Amino acid sequence: MFWRGILGYLPVNIAQGVVGLLTIVLFTRVLSPEEYGGYALAFSALSLTQTLLLTWSEAAMARFFAARSEDGRLPDHFATLYRLWFGCALVIPVIAGVVLFLLPLAAPMKVALAAAFASASIKSLTKLSQERRRAAGEVSSAALLDIVQTVGGFLLGLILALVGLGGAAPLMGMGAISLLCLIFVLPTDLGRMRGGHFDRALARDYATYGVPVALSLILALVLATTDRFLLAAYLGEAAVGVYHAGYSLGSRTLDVVFIWLGMAGGPALVSALERGGAAALKDAAREQASFMVLLTLPAAVGLALVAEPLVELMVGESLRAGAIQVVPWIAASGWLAGVTTYYLLQAFTLGRRTPILIVAMAVPALANLVLNLVLIPRFGLNGALWATTASYGIGALAAWTLGQGAQPLPIPWRTLGKSGLGCVVMAVSVMAMPSPGGLQELILKAGVGAVVYGGIMLGLDVDGLRGKISGLIRRKARPA
Template identity: 75%
Template sequence: MFWRGVLGYLPVNIAQGVVGLLTIVLFTRVLTPEQYGVYALAFSVLSLTQTVLLTWTEAAMARFHARQDADGRLPDHFATLYRLWFGLALVAPIVAAGVLRFAPLSAPMKVAVAAAFAGAVVKSLAKLSQERRRAAGEVSGAALLDIVQTVGGFVLGLVLALVGLGGAAPLLGMGAISLLCLVFVLPAELRRSTGGRYDPAMAKAYAAYGVPVALSLVLALVLSTTDRFLLAAFLNEQAVGVYHAGYSLGSRTLDVVFIWLGMAGGPALVAALERGGHPALKDAAHEQAGFMVLLTLPAAVGLALVGRPLAQVMVGPDLSAGAGHVVPWIAVAGWLSGVTTYYLLQAFTLGRKTLMLIGCMAIPAGANVILNLALIPRFGLDGALWSTAASYGVGAVGAALLGRRACPLPVPWAALTRCGLACALMAAAVLAVPAFGGVVELILKACAGAVVYGVAALALDAGGVRGRALDILQRRLKPA
């Protein structure tokens, strides 16, 4: 199931990667630094609203689908979840009205925040459909829905930015396309609850599982967004724009790989545990972890090494210098965040001990707030960067230690060691390339790094890549 998902979700992640980079390239040029800062803050509001109110129903849809399918209770499953979702969604406009009425926001910021609240609701409802498809193994359907939202939202957001809607434009584009997708997918999804009934006991079980997941994700958002709000408070929206441009360039580049693996890996781990117990889970998790390290560690190291020329090529001239300084720090933080989110924290959802997630995420979130309050006033942008990297490091260590009490997952020490050595050789090759600047430096360093890492990984059999490559080759050469 894992490898089928890896291949099936590859087009999604190609689309997300391309759109993510184009978002940085074009919106940092079409929007002013202040407008880009407004967009960054409003996007944080969207993420926070969706997570606080609605994400726990999405988590329950994904985690309990296999169990309810085996018990023949899928109609009750859908009826219960959709009733819960619609009840929670009614809270969003009430909160939005309060924020827009009483918060001291500028007019452009109010428009962007209003778009964020509306977008959170429609994106979450579309997310329910996507999580159902993923849990059911409908890879192509889930992939198509994601691609349409990603590409369509970007294109419409860009058009709206070009006609002068400022920092609200990307959010309006995302929300409008998600709403359009719902016109086509929601009727069929709601019909799946036909014959089902709302089950209070089922709802209680879903809340017991999903609410702690949502609270932990709120803390994760505190960890990832506090720096922007504090930069706006202590500095200005332009500083937020610089930080968000570099942060997006670093994190989105890595997120493409982590989300790809997570889309395939999460359902595969649940299926392995439900069908084969802990022995099957251990084998599946070890395979996934080794493959994750093989792909993501060199991506993070390479990103840190080419941060400056990458920003010169990808980010608008008003933001590129500052963004280039941000990227290497975010490469470190992004790798720690990805490994924590898409592997280490799986222990708590697999073990259905999601209350522990809250404590696990409270530690790095609290550290991030304290460090940002202490360092941003004194060191400005650098203070936010140091705080972010340190906080994610604390979070990774905490998740690894606490996760062993929930559902022990193997740590791929051999893959970490061999991939780390291959990355060291890659770094030496990249640093030997002169700093020409711009696209020439970026291409030469990227090519040198990719070749050296590829050769070293094969020679060291990092992450079992040599055995897997030979297996694929043998299958292709085997007579039909």
């Protein structure tokens, strides 16, 4: 299931990567630093709202679909979850009213926040449909839904930005396209409730599992967004725009890889545990973790090595200088965050020990808040970068330690060591290359780094890599 998902979700990964980079390239040029900073703050508000109220139901849809398939209660599953979702979604207009009418915000910021609140429920309802497809192994339809939202939302948001809607434009674009997708997918999904009934026992199980997941994600968002709000308070929205440009370039480049692996890996781990028990889970988890390390560690190191030519190419001139210093630090933070979110924290959802998730995320979130409050006033942007990287390191250690008591997952230490050695050799090779600047330097250094690292890993045949690549090629070439 994992490798089928890896192949099936590859187009999604490509679309998200291209759109993520184009978002930075174009929006940092079309929007002013203040408008881009307003968009960053409003998007953070969207994420916080969706996570606080609705993400728990999305998590329950993904985690319990296999179990309900086994016991034949899928109609009850859908009836219970959708009714819970609609009840929670009614709270969003109340929150929006309080924020928009009571807080002394500038008009452009209010418009951006209004778009964020409107998009939150729409995106979540579409996410429910997507999680159902992923859990059912419907890779093609889940991938198509994601691609339409990603590409369509970006294109519409860009058009709206060009006509002068400022920081609200990207949010309006993603919300409108998600609404269009719902017209096609929602009737079918609601039809799955036919014959089902709201079950209080199921609702209690889903809430017991999902609410701690949502709370832990809230803490993850606090960890990811605290620095922006504190930078805005101490240095202004323009500083947030600079920080967010570099942060987005660094984290988004890695996120698309981790999200791709998570799309395939999460359902595969649940399926392995539900159908094969702890032994099957251990084998599946070790395979996924090894592949994750081999793919993402060199990506993070390589991103730090090519930060300057990448920023010169991708980021608008008004945000460029500050973004260059942001990217290397965020490459390190992004790798730690990705490994934690898409592997280490799976221990709690697989073991249904989600209340411990709150503790696992509270540790780095609190560390991030304290470190930002101490470092930003004294060191400005650098303080935020140091605080972020240190906090994600603390978070990875906390997740691994606490996860041992929930559902222990293997750490591929040998693969990690070999990959680290390959990254060191890659870094030495890349740093020895000339620096002509711009696209030429980016292609030269990225190419050399990929060839050197790939050659070392294939030469060592780490985890039987040569055989796995041959198997993937044969599977992809096999007629449908």
